[in-house]
Amino acid sequence: MQFGDLTLTLVNGGNFRLDGGAMHGVVPKTIWSRLVSCDELNRVEYATNCLLVEGRGKRTLIETGNGDKFPARERDIYGIDHDQSVEKNLRALGVEPDSIDHVVMTHLHFDHSGGATRRAAGGGLEPVFKRAQHVIQRGELHDATHPHERNRASYLAENFAPLEQAGLLKLVEGECEFAPGVRVIPTPGHTAHHQSVLIDDGAGHKALFLGDVVPTSLHVKLPFIMAYDLDVVGTLESKRRILGRAIDERWLVIFGHDKDLQAGYLALDAKGNITVAERVSLS
Numbered sequence: 321m322q323f324g325d326l327t328l329t330l331v332n333g334g335n336f337r338l339d340g341g342a343m344h345g346v347v348p349k350t351i352w353s354r355l356v357s358c359d360e361l362n363r364v365e366y367a368t369n370c371l372l373v374e375g376r377g378k379r380t381l382i383e384t385g386n387g388d389k390f391p392a393r394e395r396d397i398y399g400i401d402h403d404q405s406v407e408k409n410l411r412a413l414g415v416e417p418d419s420i421d422h423v424v425m426t427h428l429h430f431d432h433s434g435g436a437t438r439r440a441a442g443g444g445l446e447p448v449f450k451r452a453q454h455v456i457q458r459g460e461l462h463d464a465t466h467p468h469e470r471n472r473a474s475y476l477a478e479n480f481a482p483l484e485q486a487g488l489l490k491l492v493e494g495e496c497e498f499a500p501g502v503r504v505i506p507t508p509g510h511t512a513h514h515q516s517v518l519i520d521d522g523a524g525h526k527a528l529f530l531g532d533v534v535p536t537s538l539h540v541k542l543p544f545i546m547a548y549d550l551d552v553v554g555t556l557e558s559k560r561r562i563l564g565r566a567i568d569e570r571w572l573v574i575f576g577h578d579k580d581l582q583a584g585y586l587a588l589d590a591k592g593n594i595t596v597a598e599r600v601s602l603s
């Protein structure tokens with residue numbers, strides 16, 4: 321879609337499946353199973369939505385999806401669709417990886433950073449976006465490289481170590497406008513240094529790529545918080561703050577893992593609960 325002088329295009333980085341209970345935290349299955357369907361293993365299918373932002377002489381890619389490096393066991397556990405990758409889907413749109421100036425990752429979990437590297441012909445690993453600066457929070461890299469038992473399975477060095485070795489990381493601290501009209505803003509909770517991406521069209525309109533602070537349209541409800549989150553109350557506060565601004569200032573919000581509802585405008589319903597009042601397609 322056209323957003324001021326910027327073009328926003330949603331690119332899928334590959335679907336996968338996550339445990340429905342883990343995705344909805346304390347919300348019981350009797351409630352969430354009426355809102356989404358799950359398979360016989362209790363898994364719900366999600367997209368890994370990436371967003372291409374073009375204009376003002378720059379190309380920015382937000383998120384890189386799962387990538388296509390998973391061994392058979394993980395592919396099986398997470399039902400990862402290896403036929404899809406952000407690289408493949410960008411090429412299908414006529415966008416060469418070397419034409420990307422910036423890659424932003426909300427955090428370094430594998431379903432956001434997996435598509436940033438690939439297996440090289442010789443068997444090693446290499447960055448996919450060789451010209452791009454990869455924008456992440458300094459603290460997120462620290463946490464990813466010093467994992468503990470609770471987050472170790474989500475941080476795979478193969479997704480970010482090659483970027484560091486190639487000198488392609490742009491480490492930022494807090495809010496930062498890294499390209500004209502495109503800035504990262506801290507939204508901690510899912511991880512301590514999780515960031516969302518705020519896009520300004522230059523004419524008074526803003527779009528917010530939420531990342532895992534609000535992974536799907538169901539998660540706009542304040543109590544819907546993933547059990548994966550390290551700091552649940554931190555997520556709650558980030559959601560209250562950022563979604564409040566999105567309603568007050570009529571920001572377009574974009575969901576990173578929703579395979580059916582990619583983006584929309586929010587409002588409060590009659591009970592005061594946050595709801596998606598208007599759906600927007602970014603395909």
Ligand SMILES: [Zn+2]
Pocket residue numbers: 429431432532535577
């Ligand atoms: Zn995620």
